[in-house]
Amino acid sequence: xxxxxxxxxxxxxxxxxxxxxxxxxxxxxxxxxxxxxxxxxxxxxxxxxxxxxxxxxxxxxxxxxxxxxxxxxxxxxxxxxxxxxxxxxxxxxxxxxxxxxxxxxxxxxxxxxxxxxxxxxxxxxxxxxxxxxxxxxxxxxxxxxxxxxxxxxxxxxxxxxxxxxxxxxxxxxxxxxxxxxxxxxxxxxxxxxxxxxxxxxxxxxxxxx
Amino acid sequence: xxxxxxxxxxxxxxxxxxxxxxxxxxxxxxxxxxxxxxxxxxxxxxxxxxxxxxxxxxxxxxxxxxxxxxxxxxxxxxxxxxxxxxxxxxxxxxxxxxxxxxxxxxxxxxxxxxxxxxxxxxxxxxxxxxxxxxxxxxxxxxxxxxxxxxxxxxxxxxxxxxxxxxxxxxxxxxxxxxxxxxxxx
Numbered sequence: 001x002x003x004x005x006x007x008x009x010x011x012x013x014x015x016x017x018x019x020x021x022x023x024x025x026x027x028x029x030x031x032x033x034x035x036x037x038x039x040x041x042x043x044x045x046x047x048x049x050x051x052x053x054x055x056x057x058x059x060x061x062x063x064x065x066x067x068x069x070x071x072x073x074x075x076x077x078x079x080x081x082x083x084x085x086x087x088x089x090x091x092x093x094x095x096x097x098x099x100x101x102x103x104x105x106x107x108x109x110x111x112x113x114x115x116x117x118x119x120x121x122x123x124x125x126x127x128x129x130x131x132x133x134x135x136x137x138x139x140x141x142x143x144x145x146x147x148x149x150x151x152x153x154x155x156x157x158x159x160x161x162x163x164x165x166x167x168x169x170x171x172x173x174x175x176x177x178x179x180x181x182x183x184x185x186x187x188x189x190x191x192x193x194x195x196x197x198x199x200x201x202x203x204x205x206x207x208x209x
Numbered sequence: 210x211x212x213x214x215x216x217x218x219x220x221x222x223x224x225x226x227x228x229x230x231x232x233x234x235x236x237x238x239x240x241x242x243x244x245x246x247x248x249x250x251x252x253x254x255x256x257x258x259x260x261x262x263x264x265x266x267x268x269x270x271x272x273x274x275x276x277x278x279x280x281x282x283x284x285x286x287x288x289x290x291x292x293x294x295x296x297x298x299x300x301x302x303x304x305x306x307x308x309x310x311x312x313x314x315x316x317x318x319x320x321x322x323x324x325x326x327x328x329x330x331x332x333x334x335x336x337x338x339x340x341x342x343x344x345x346x347x348x349x350x351x352x353x354x355x356x357x358x359x360x361x362x363x364x365x366x367x368x369x370x371x372x373x374x375x376x377x378x379x380x381x382x383x384x385x386x387x388x389x390x391x392x393x394x
Contacts, residue, residue: 059223067216070222078227082234089238092245099331100300100324 007126009132017110018141019199024110027101028142029188034158038165040094041101042139044087044107046105048079048105049138050131053119057127060120072115073106078106085098110138145191237282239327250306250321254279255289257308257317261288269293276304278390287311290387296379299371300324303333305340307380313388314347315380323372330372341365342377346384353377 013153017023024045032039039109055075056063063071105111114134150156152158155175161167178192181187245313254263264280264287271381277293289310303323308316317338325331341362345351353366353372354377366373 063217063219063223067220071220074223074227076222078231081231085231085234085238085242089241091246 001208004125004129007093007129008133011135011137012140013129013137015134016137016141016199017134018138018164018194019135020203021113022115022196024108024138025192027104027108029139029185029192031098031101032142032146032191033153033183033186034097034150034161035146036094036158037097037133038142039139039160040098041093042135042142044080044083044098044102044105044109045108046131046135047083047136048076049111049114049135050128051079052076052111052115053127053131054124056115056119057124059124063120068116072112072120076111076115077106095118109135141195145188145195149182149187152179153181153187154178160166168205232275237291246322253306253319253321257291257306257319259289259308259316263291269386272382272386274379275386280385281308289316290390292380292383292386294383296375297371298325298333298375299330303372303375303379305376305379307339307383309346309384309387311387311390312347313384315342315345315351315384318342318376320376324374325369330369332369333372333376338365339376342380346381346387351381351384352378353381 011017013020015021018025018028027041027045031041031052052072052075059071077196080103083105084095087098087102103178116132118130122130139159147157151174153175155171155178157169159167159169179187182191243361258281261281261283264278264282266277268277269275273291274294274296276295279291279293280287281289281291283289289308291306291308294305294307296305299322304321305318306321307318310316320334320338323330323333325333341358342351350357351357352362353374355366355373358366
């Protein structure tokens, strides 16, 4: 039980895919301009990572090592295409906002990295826990960056429109005094850099103790 | 040799299962996507119709950018046209609709489908992007290069010149085609 919890929680802080392992930075930097985009991308990554880990772990004794990469790519690409079709049909606004980054989940290093480093060597249950932990870690990372960028860069928090709610929350003061550079592409690199430095400092502080 | 055949069969089996899963998903999502596309197209036609009545659609072949025209009727006479346009942007083919007076002056335009880069070419779908082309095509030429734009408009398309040129060329071609119809058809 304790091992299971460790498997689940390691991806959230200790081996956070964004700030510690530094995997899948392309969508993190590209999509984190709005909170809604970050949540949509996180949902896509979570679905693909969970099912790719399950399938690859279940087939780990069937797939020979010499053809494991093409086999993994076929599975991952199929899952991404399914995610793309489902999002296009049922959440078109998120599909439109994610644009080219959605099909790019195929080459997101987190998915192939976890398939290669974990799912291919561990049981289905452990792989599910690893996928959930890593997905939550990815979601926290990208959403934190998006929240900071959108709040300080535009003075808004964009969620999903529901009924009379437009989905956009204007934050007083921040809305009138935005730091525009944070909403632009360099802002993603700046925020990522500061958060990475914070995580590194936190890790080294714990090691020193 | 036997090993290679075994590997081939394993990969074939994985591909077959994946293809089946994709086909099943497609059979569920394709009708929903088609319905959405039709609804978006209908809304786009309404948005560019200038308040005129949308008439009959005529398919156009043999043109670089123009794919169809739709008559716009004002009190039963043709006052203008909606033109279906295609062009090649940075991310591949894009489709748009634009409305023109019968003299070829662009009234409204809207991007329908595209694969442009978020933050750059994707700005073309934003409200107001097409305003820089409004009123052009008849007395004043359609701006097809950044030098023909005001400083503010040139700044707005900075970083997405390929998308801007693609949209501009399509709108200019639409205007020329409407002029070639020689007023009311």
